[in-house]
Amino acid sequence: MKLLTVVGARPQFIKAAPVSKALRHAGIDEFLVHTGQHYHANMSDIFFTELDIPQPDVNLGVGSGPHGRQTAKMLMELEAIMMAERPDWVLVYGDTNSTLAAALAAVKLHIPLAHVEAGLRSYNRRMPEEHNRVLTDHCSDLLFCPTQTAVDNLAREGIKQGVHLVGDVMYDAVIQFAQRAQRHSRILERLALTPKQFLLATIHRPANTDNPVRLKAILDVFLQIEEPIIFPIHPRTQKKIAALGWEEKVFRKHNVIIIEPVGYLDMLALEQHARLILTDSGGIQKEAYFFATPCITLRDETEWVETVEAGWNVLVGADTDKLLSYVRTFAPQGAPAPIFGDGKTAEKIVFFLTNSTNFRPKIKT
Numbered sequence: 001m002k003l004l005t006v007v008g009a010r011p012q013f014i015k016a017a018p019v020s021k022a023l024r025h026a027g028i029d030e031f032l033v034h035t036g037q038h039y040h041a042n043m044s045d046i047f048f049t050e051l052d053i054p055q056p057d058v059n060l061g062v063g064s065g066p067h068g069r070q071t072a073k074m075l076m077e078l079e080a081i082m083m084a085e086r087p088d089w090v091l092v093y094g095d096t097n098s099t100l101a102a103a104l105a106a107v108k109l110h111i112p113l114a115h116v117e118a119g120l121r122s123y124n125r126r127m128p129e130e131h132n133r134v135l136t137d138h139c140s141d142l143l144f145c146p147t148q149t150a151v152d153n154l155a156r157e158g159i160k161q162g163v164h165l166v167g168d169v170m171y172d173a174v175i176q177f178a179q180r181a182q183r184h185s186r187i188l189e190r191l192a193l194t195p196k197q198f199l200l201a202t203i204h205r206p207a208n209t210d211n212p213v214r215l216k217a218i219l220d221v222f223l224q225i226e227e228p229i230i231f232p233i234h235p236r237t238q239k240k241i242a243a244l245g246w247e248e249k250v251f252r253k254h255n256v257i258i259i260e261p262v263g264y265l266d267m268l269a270l271e272q273h274a275r276l277i278l279t280d281s282g283g284i285q286k287e288a289y290f291f292a293t294p295c296i297t298l299r300d301e302t303e304w305v306e307t308v309e310a311g312w313n314v315l316v317g318a319d320t321d322k323l324l325s326y327v328r329t330f331a332p333q334g335a336p337a338p339i340f341g342d343g344k345t346a347e348k349i350v351f352f353l354t355n356s357t358n359f360r361p362k363i364k365t
């Protein structure tokens with residue numbers, strides 16, 4: 001069996017790591033395509049090195065741009081590669097423009113498509129990820145759901161065939177790399193941090209970065225608290241803070257420690273030892289849960305409703321006063337239940353890939 005995987009953005013490298021490893025163990029030939037959606041070393045290369053992911057067979061070098069242009073460039077290139085490689089399966093992750101481009105290329109060539117992290121919904125069509133995931137799910141033959149909520153979401157849209165509840169590959173990744181992070185990460189020493197005496201923050205959703213009112217409201221919280229806040233800054237956010245003219249203001253505040261995006265091992269160490277995480281990231285909401293670190297989500301809705309229902313995540317949006325109040329008081333008790341699988345999700349995905357009949361005719365030679 002020949003499988004062609006498409007990745008392109010930071011969280012996809014992390015999701016692909018355990019699956020790629022399981023594919024190698026099963027002796028399956030994986031052709032890895034990197035679209036180049038993320039390209040700075042600390043948004044891309046560092047993950048391949050740290051997570052033992054084989055170097056991509058091809059990097060399309062598509063880079064940044066408006067959604068239509070970026071997706072179209074990927075689609076053109078991916079179609080040519082899929083026609084040349086003729087894989088038995090195309091494998092995609094999550095909900096980025098790279099995911100959608102690969103899904104469209106595969107479905108139009110009648111190549112069976114498998115989607116990891118299928119069925120997630122925010123029910124907010126203004127999020128680019130929402131169109132990407134809805135369209136990808138409707139093109140997919142195998143849909144690997146991380147949660148029962150995701151399975152139910154698909155059923156409501158009439159998708160029942162090929163749906164498998166397998167757990168979350170990001171949980172596999174944390175299990176596989178948390179010890180390595182403990183051994184190798186020096187970030188706490190480097191930043192002179194004491195465990196449980198700092199906050200960790202990330203912001204990158206357009207709903208926050210591209211809306212000056214929301215961005216200022218969130219940054220205001222950082223300026224009003226005295227506890228150290230580690231803020232590994234996404235390049236999109238850095239540009240938007242500069243455009244607001246708030247760079248100087250935020251950088252000057254002694255407790256706000258703005259750093260370049262960090263590698264996965266440093267990120268795991270920061271997440272595990274933070275007192276609290278403030279984020280609009282999907283992956284980080286889950287990792288906070290895995291480490292039992294309380295999470296304040298800077299959004300009005302989430303795809304990871306289980307973390308909220310369990311009491312370890314709270315949706316606070318971007319209201320300064322409300323945020324400040326939660327930063328001071330949010331302290332969930334007990335231990336989060338294991339609801340994201342057993343850490344063997346990647347093996348289950350490989351099992352279904354190797355044991356499913358291809359539903360569509362292959363490309364004619």
Ligand code: UD1
Binds near residue numbers: 038065
């Ligand atoms: C993308 C995904 C989002 C995912 C996020 C993970 C889409 C529509 N969005 O958002 O779902 O949560 O990745 O981080 O696919 N940039 C750099 N260097 C890089 C990459 C990006 O400078 O290596 C800058 C560019 O100015 C670019 C901006 O960041 O325009 C946004 O990058 P883009 O990949 O378009 O979207 P993300 O916000 O990263």
Ligand code: UDP
Binds near residue numbers: 232262268281287
């Ligand atoms: N991450 C990282 N370094 C950072 C920020 C995030 O390694 O500086 C990791 C994080 O641990 C998680 C993933 O990237 O595994 C989440 O990616 P991101 O927040 O960019 O995207 P999302 O999950 O929201 O799609």
